Each structure stands twice: as C-alpha cells, then as structure tokens.
Amino acid sequence: MSFETSIGSIEIRNPLILASGVLGTTYSTLQRAYEAGLGAVITKSIGPRPRSGNPNPSVFALQEIRSLINSIGLANPGYQSFRHDIEYLVKSETPTIVSIFGENQTEFSEVLDGLKDLNILGFELNFSCPNTEKGGSQIGTDSETVFNIVKTLKSKTDLPLWVKLTPNVSDIIEIANAAVRGGCDALVAINTIKAMVIDIQTKQPILGFKRGGLSGSAIKPVGVRYIYDLYESLGGRIPLIGVGGIYKGEDVVEYLLAGATAVEIGSAIGVAYPENMIRFITMKIKKYLKEHNYSSVGEITGGAHK
Ligand SMILES: Cc1cc2nc3c(=O)[nH]c(=O)nc-3n(C[C@H](O)[C@H](O)[C@H](O)COP(=O)(O)O)c2cc1C
Structure with missing residues (x-):
C-alpha cells in the first residue's frame, strides 16, 4: 500500500506534514517530529527581523x-x-x-533571498501578516498584493512556493486565483480563524493580546469546506494542502476526499506525543484504504466530488 505523495515536484514519504508554528523554531523539535513519522516539516514563520512575542498568556486551551x-x-x-x-x-x-512572512513585498523578498540557497524543499508564504502598505489589514486579504508578491518571489527562485491562505476573508477563491496567477505551486488552507475568549469573573479578555486565532477540532469543518470549494473551483489544477483540526486518521481522509493532496497537522502535535499520534493516524488511513479497495493514498483525493 503506497503512502508516497507528490505535491507538484515535491515528493514525500507520506501526506502528513507538520504545520507551521506549533513546535516553535528549534531544529531539534522539528527533526523529532519528522523522525516520529511525518512526511515533512514546516518551520515557524520567519520574518526579516527578530520579533518578540505578544504578552502572556498567549495560548489558551479550550478543552471542551x-x-x-x-x-x-x-x-x-x-x-x-x-x-x-x-x-x-x-x-x-x-x-x-x-x-x-513580511509586511510587504520588499520584506518577503529579503527573507526569501536570505534563505533560498539552502537545500530545502520549498517555501510556504504566510500571508496572515499585517500589510503596512495597505493600512494594516492582513496581506492575504488583498488579491492584488497576493498576486504581486507571489509573482515577484517566483521570479527569484526555482524552489516551489506554497501559499497559505487565511480563512478571514469574504472570498477565498478570489485570493486563491490571484496566487495561482502569480505562479504559486500549491495552496494551503487554512490558517487560524479570528477569535477571542473572555473570563466572565474578571470580565477581561484572557489572552494578554486580547484577540487571537482559533485552531484545533473547532475549525476542521471550515478547513474541509475551503478545500472542497478550492478543489471545485480550481478543478484539481493545483495541489491543495488541508490544515485545521486534524487529530485522527478519519480527519485526514475527510480532507483528502474534499480535494487535498496532503495535510498539515498543528495543534494536535503540540499536545500529544507525535510518535503515537502519527502511528494511530497512519493505521486508520491504511484500514480505510483497505476497506475501500484503494492501493495508494493518492487515489482518495477529490473522492467527494465524484
Ligand atoms: C501556537 C500556534 C502557533 C502558530 N504559528 C504559526 C506560524 O508561525 N505560521 C503559520 O503560518 N501558522 C501558524 N499557526 C497556524 C497553524 O500552522 C495552522 O494553520 C492552524 O493551527 C490550524 O491547524 P491545526 O488546527 O491543526 O492547529 C500556528 C498555530 C498555533 C496553534
């Protein structure tokens, strides 16, 4: 049974990828995630200059x-x-x-130029960053900016460029089309959804920064919907990578049926031993493939559209 997966020109041993950010920036934790059985890892988003974090608490678990x-x-x-x-x-x-990431095209170019000689698989462009040239809304909410940045970066490197879409837009297809016209090699959906939590006793927002982004099980149906829409609209012309709320093998299968070629796993890896989780996910996918008479994981992609 084959788990090998091609995302455009990138070939990985299985379709499970570590999502950006949840394991921080040190190489040893990222390496451990790969050794635990993932197909590849994505680093935390790196910008042009060191940037300190927001005030604590900066992560809050919504256990229920x-x-x-x-x-x-x-x-x-x-x-x-x-x-x-x-x-x-x-x-x-x-x-x-x-x-x-960067706050504009110049910053994105600086970071890409500073890292493109490394022997990496490619870049993921995180467009969930304030756009300083357009009043501070996220870069990924403006199709013209997305097009210009992707086109410029594409002219600077032969490495594959994946565009990670923010769900905080009214029309994700318009942004996706702009990224595709700019020449991106894959689309990744989704980043976190705008959210917040308030402590009803203190009557104050719980996060030090007040507002935050939601990830985990709560956002899985949103991610699945976006992948389904993107697949329907782009007709399988570009590889899609699903991310949001994956904890189990069944979640991976759902994203693949919606149209994803691969998936990224974030919050789940931040809270569990990756070795066990990846083993369970892989076992479940294998069982599904067997029960449905598939011989490779790639055959599932887009199955919900047939
Ligand atoms: C603590 C934390 C840090 C994150 N940092 C980044 C980041 O640096 N860049 C990025 O593109 N996404 C970042 N994300 C978003 C994840 O990569 C992912 O898109 C999102 O969490 C949804 O996936 P999940 O439900 O599997 O966590 C972060 C998410 C979390 C929870």
Missing part, C-alpha cells in the same frame, strides 16, 4: 472543544539567526519547507 486560541503572532528570531537551525535540519535530512 479540543481547540486552542493563540496570540503568539509572528514572534520569531529573524531569518539571519534562524538560518543556522535550517542548516541543521537539512544536514539531518529532514525534508523541510520554510515558512516566511
């Missing part, structure tokens, strides 16, 4: 709905110090996608 709300934002060491960790990852033969 197996979800997290976080306001970690784009805290990161900056690409110059992070290069070192990526070099280690690459040396340890961990298939690595580097997530990058």
Whole structure:
C-alpha cells in the first residue's frame, strides 16, 4: 500500500506534514517530529527581523472543544539567526519547507533571498501578516498584493512556493486565483480563524493580546469546506494542502476526499506525543484504504466530488 505523495515536484514519504508554528523554531523539535513519522516539516514563520512575542498568556486551551486560541503572532528570531537551525535540519535530512512572512513585498523578498540557497524543499508564504502598505489589514486579504508578491518571489527562485491562505476573508477563491496567477505551486488552507475568549469573573479578555486565532477540532469543518470549494473551483489544477483540526486518521481522509493532496497537522502535535499520534493516524488511513479497495493514498483525493 503506497503512502508516497507528490505535491507538484515535491515528493514525500507520506501526506502528513507538520504545520507551521506549533513546535516553535528549534531544529531539534522539528527533526523529532519528522523522525516520529511525518512526511515533512514546516518551520515557524520567519520574518526579516527578530520579533518578540505578544504578552502572556498567549495560548489558551479550550478543552471542551479540543481547540486552542493563540496570540503568539509572528514572534520569531529573524531569518539571519534562524538560518543556522535550517542548516541543521537539512544536514539531518529532514525534508523541510520554510515558512516566511513580511509586511510587504520588499520584506518577503529579503527573507526569501536570505534563505533560498539552502537545500530545502520549498517555501510556504504566510500571508496572515499585517500589510503596512495597505493600512494594516492582513496581506492575504488583498488579491492584488497576493498576486504581486507571489509573482515577484517566483521570479527569484526555482524552489516551489506554497501559499497559505487565511480563512478571514469574504472570498477565498478570489485570493486563491490571484496566487495561482502569480505562479504559486500549491495552496494551503487554512490558517487560524479570528477569535477571542473572555473570563466572565474578571470580565477581561484572557489572552494578554486580547484577540487571537482559533485552531484545533473547532475549525476542521471550515478547513474541509475551503478545500472542497478550492478543489471545485480550481478543478484539481493545483495541489491543495488541508490544515485545521486534524487529530485522527478519519480527519485526514475527510480532507483528502474534499480535494487535498496532503495535510498539515498543528495543534494536535503540540499536545500529544507525535510518535503515537502519527502511528494511530497512519493505521486508520491504511484500514480505510483497505476497506475501500484503494492501493495508494493518492487515489482518495477529490473522492467527494465524484
Ligand atoms: C501556537 C500556534 C502557533 C502558530 N504559528 C504559526 C506560524 O508561525 N505560521 C503559520 O503560518 N501558522 C501558524 N499557526 C497556524 C497553524 O500552522 C495552522 O494553520 C492552524 O493551527 C490550524 O491547524 P491545526 O488546527 O491543526 O492547529 C500556528 C498555530 C498555533 C496553534
């Protein structure tokens, strides 16, 4: 039974990828996630300069709905110090996608130029960053900006570029089309959904930054819907990667049926031993493939559209 997965020109041993951010920036934790059985890892999003985090608490667990709300934002060491960790990852033969962000095209270009010589699989562009040139709304909410950034970055490297879409838009298809016109190699959906929690006793927002982003089980149906819509609209022209609320093998199968070629797992890996979780997920997918007479995981993609 084959688990090998091609996402455009990228080939990985299975379709399970570590989502950006949940395990931080040190190479050893990312390497361990790969050794636990994932197909590849994505780094925390790296920007042009070191950025300190938002005030604590910056992560709050919503246990009753197996979800997290976080306001970690784009805290990161900056690409110059992070290069070192990526070099280690690459040396340890961990298939690595580097997530990058910037507040405008110039910043995105600076980070890409500073890392593109590394032996990585490709870049994931995190567009959930305030757009300083357009009044502070997220970069990924403006199709013209998305098109321009993707096109510029594409002209600078032959490495694959994945565009990670924010769900906080009124029309994700318009943004996706702009990314495809710009030349991206895959679309990733979704990042966290705008959310907040209030302590009713203190009457104050719980997160130090007040507002945050929701991840985990609560957002899985939203992610599945976006992948389904993207697959229907783009007709399988571009690989899709599903992310949001994956904890079990059944969740992975659901994303694949909706149209994803691969998936990313975030919150679940932040709270469990990855070795056990990945083993259980893989066992469940194998069982599903067997019961439905598939010989490879790739055959499931888009099954819900037939
Ligand atoms: C603590 C935390 C930090 C995150 N940091 C990033 C990040 O740096 N870049 C990014 O693109 N997404 C980031 N995300 C979003 C995840 O990559 C993922 O898109 C989202 O959590 C949904 O997947 P999940 O439900 O499996 O967690 C972060 C999520 C969490 C919970």
